[in-house]
Amino acid sequence: MIFHMKKERIKSTVILLAITLFAAALRLPYLESYPPALYSDEVSQGYNAYSLLKTSRDEYGILLPISFRSFGDWKPPLSTYVMLPTIWLFGLNSYGIRLPSALLGTLTVYFSFYLVKELLKYAKSKHGFLVQHADTISLLTALLLAISPWHIQQSRSAMLIAVELFCLVVALLAFFKGLRIKRWWLVSSLFWILGIYSYYGMRLIVPLFVLFLFIEFREKIISSQKFYRPVLLAIILLLPFVMSYLQQPDVLFGRAKSVSIFHDKGVSLLVWDLIAQDGPQMPTKLAQFLHNKPYYYVVDIVRRFGQHFDARFLLLEGDQQLPFQLPGMGILYLFDSIWMLIGAAWLLRNAPKLFWFLSFWIFVSVLPASLTFVTPAANRTFTMVLPLMFFAAVGVIISLVRLQTWRRVGLLITILALYILSFAHFTYLYTRILPKEHADIWYYGYQELYAYLKKQDQDFDTIYVSGNLSVPYIYYLFYNQVDPALAQNSIRHNFNDDEYGFEHVDSVGKYEFLRYFSWEKDKSRLLTPALLVTKSDEIVGKEARQVQTIRYPNERGAFTIYVIADEL
Numbered sequence: 001m002i003f004h005m006k007k008e009r010i011k012s013t014v015i016l017l018a019i020t021l022f023a024a025a026l027r028l029p030y031l032e033s034y035p036p037a038l039y040s041d042e043v044s045q046g047y048n049a050y051s052l053l054k055t056s057r058d059e060y061g062i063l064l065p066i067s068f069r070s071f072g073d074w075k076p077p078l079s080t081y082v083m084l085p086t087i088w089l090f091g092l093n094s095y096g097i098r099l100p101s102a103l104l105g106t107l108t109v110y111f112s113f114y115l116v117k118e119l120l121k122y123a124k125s126k127h128g129f130l131v132q133h134a135d136t137i138s139l140l141t142a143l144l145l146a147i148s149p150w151h152i153q154q155s156r157s158a159m160l161i162a163v164e165l166f167c168l169v170v171a172l173l174a175f176f177k178g179l180r181i182k183r184w185w186l187v188s189s190l191f192w193i194l195g196i197y198s199y200y201g202m203r204l205i206v207p208l209f210v211l212f213l214f215i216e217f218r219e220k221i222i223s224s225q226k227f228y229r230p231v232l233l234a235i236i237l238l239l240p241f242v243m244s245y246l247q248q249p250d251v252l253f254g255r256a257k258s259v260s261i262f263h264d265k266g267v268s269l270l271v272w273d274l275i276a277q278d279g280p281q282m283p284t285k286l287a288q289f290l291h292n293k294p295y296y297y298v299v300d301i302v303r304r305f306g307q308h309f310d311a312r313f314l315l316l317e318g319d320q321q322l323p324f325q326l327p328g329m330g331i332l333y334l335f336d337s338i339w340m341l342i343g344a345a346w347l348l349r350n351a352p353k354l355f356w357f358l359s360f361w362i363f364v365s366v367l368p369a370s371l372t373f374v375t376p377a378a379n380r381t382f383t384m385v386l387p388l389m390f391f392a393a394v395g396v397i398i399s400l401v402r403l404q405t406w407r408r409v410g411l412l413i414t415i416l417a418l419y420i421l422s423f424a425h426f427t428y429l430y431t432r433i434l435p436k437e438h439a440d441i442w443y444y445g446y447q448e449l450y451a452y453l454k455k456q457d458q459d460f461d462t463i464y465v466s467g468n469l470s471v472p473y474i475y476y477l478f479y480n481q482v483d484p485a486l487a488q489n490s491i492r493h494n495f496n497d498d499e500y501g502f503e504h505v506d507s508v509g510k511y512e513f514l515r516y517f518s519w520e521k522d523k524s525r526l527l528t529p530a531l532l533v534t535k536s537d538e539i540v541g542k543e544a545r546q547v548q549t550i551r552y553p554n555e556r557g558a559f560t561i562y563v564i565a566d567e568l
Contacts, residue, residue, distance in 0.1 A: 012135045016113050016142060023109040023146035027102040027155045032094035035157055036435040036553070037444040039323050040471050042158045043478045044070045046097035049083035051484035059477070061488040066197075066244035067251035071471055072495070072503030074254030078167075078198040079160045092481055098158050104166040105155025111169050112386055113142040118176035119390070123347075123354035130351060133397055140393035141386075147419065149426045150331040150378065150385050157323075160199045161382040167195035168205070168383055175213060182226045189230035193237040200253050201368035201380050208364045258501025259372040261300055305370040308381055311337070319378035323441045328429045331378050333422040335415075336392050343395030358387040436553045445550045445558035446475035449533065452548055452561065454480060457510065462530040467515035469535055469559070473505040482508070519544075532562040 048058045048068050058065050068075040082100040090096040116138040120130045145151055155162045174188035195202040221227055244251050315330040347355035362384045369380035400408050457463055465472045477487055492506045504515050519540045534540055536557025544562035552558050
């Protein structure tokens with residue numbers, strides 16, 4: 001029996017390594033091409049990592065910051081710091097920026113196997129099915145995560161959240177191992193805190209998860225003589241964050257604050273409108289009681305929470321926010337939903353503890369997004385991808401095991417065919433349609449733009465760039481690899497945030513970035529001769545001479561470059 005167990009363990013290890021290599025093959029190659037360009041958040045993190053390597057300071061000149069001010073959104077620091085070794089090795093380019101996310105996404109697939117095995121031990125099923133098929137369920141969860149379009153897309157871009165999920169998976173894995181071997185709790189504590197440093201949403205997810213686990217396992221935790229060690233480690237690791245928060249409160253939730261439903265005026269306007277509709281015949285206090293903000297905030301949160309389980313979001317259309325959508329499909333495969341429902345129903349009946357744990361995981365994953373007015377959101381709910389794949393894996397195994405042999409073979413062939421076709425469809429959309437037809441989603445064209453301007457700028461004292469091009473200054477710093485020491489002294493920041501909570505830069509050297517640019521409004525103050533860069537759909541007068549157009553791969557115009565002559 002011992003020999004048989006070792007043989008099965010070796011077999012599972014070999015299969016897991018094969019799945020991990022497959023996951024790596026889907027995440028590591030061609031990072032410079034898929035996605036088709038670097039998004040502004042990726043460029044900001046990359047340049048600030050480059051600045052740290054050169055000067056130990058960010059673009060603002062802050063020494064080893066705990067949060068990066070960036071565009072006024074105070075980005076959590078971990079994703080930037082993990083870029084340091086890869087940018088040092090590969091340079092300031094797409095691969096140096098995206099490789100850490102891709103590697104951690106691959107490792108998440110690997111560690112998901114061991115986390116699922118730990119959760120199956122925790123399940124205490126009514127019968128031995130979960131124990132008997134623990135390796136199979138764990139391997140299938142890892143495989144489904146490896147081919148998940150949601151996970152592949154987020155792993156291949158440096159958008160903070162692949163790091164977030166990795167920290168959560170390792171923290172949970174180490175916690176459950178710590179129930180048997182207490183020193184693992186130090187590892188768990190480390191990754192809980194790293195999670196807080198990785199993404200805004202984790203600053204809500206981590207406390208809720210830790211509270212849940214403490215309540216669930218309070219007897220084992222309190223009885224442990226070494227319980228104080230992970231707590232002390234967490235306090236020490238949190239001190240820099242607390243000190244940073246005391247100096248600048250915006251570092252706590254950063255960008256999340258400006259997209260919060262409490263920041264938005266929608267609920268306030270609704271309440272005022274309802275009170276006004278009641279008219280003067282309704283006593284003011286009664287009207288305010290009947291139409292109160294807390295009630296409508298709760299209604300709004302519940303509504304936004306539910307949007308994340310809409311089939312249009314999960315299966316058909318996906319996230320509609322830049323750059324998280326893949327036009328033509330949802331964030332899951334269409335057939336994932338069948339196995340997820342079967343798996344969830346079976347676990348509810350046969351392993352309720354595990355079902356409610358996974359449901360809690362999904363709940364805390366969706367909650368941060370539900371507190372914003374940008375819903376549904378694939379990025380802010382990314383941590384629920386693993387429990388969903390867990391449900392799906394259980395559903396597939398249950399469906400196969402319950403059938404007679406010949407029917408089981410037929411269902412297995414059907415499942416394989418459906419996933420192969422779905423994966424092929426995703427691959428086609430991701431590698432063919434997205435780069436050609438939707439490159440604008442990823443702000444394609446900046447590399448070509450600044451390559452052209454670099455050849456021309458010696459002939460002009462001033463180059464004007466329309467502020468309607470998102471945050472063009474960071475692309476200038478990035479693609480010209482401007483010396484960070486020079487940039488820190490030459491950037492002229494504008495700390496007045498816009499309607500979306502972002503701050504902007506007015507100029508860097510001879511480059512002037514015109515916020516809210518309009519030709520009719522701004523032409524009289526433009527110095528000449530100069531170059532002017534606008535979006536191709538912006539209207540510019542005939543006084544300016546068009547000299548170049550930067551195009552998307554589908555030949556639509558991205559940027560248009562003009563010469564403004566002296567006679568203007």
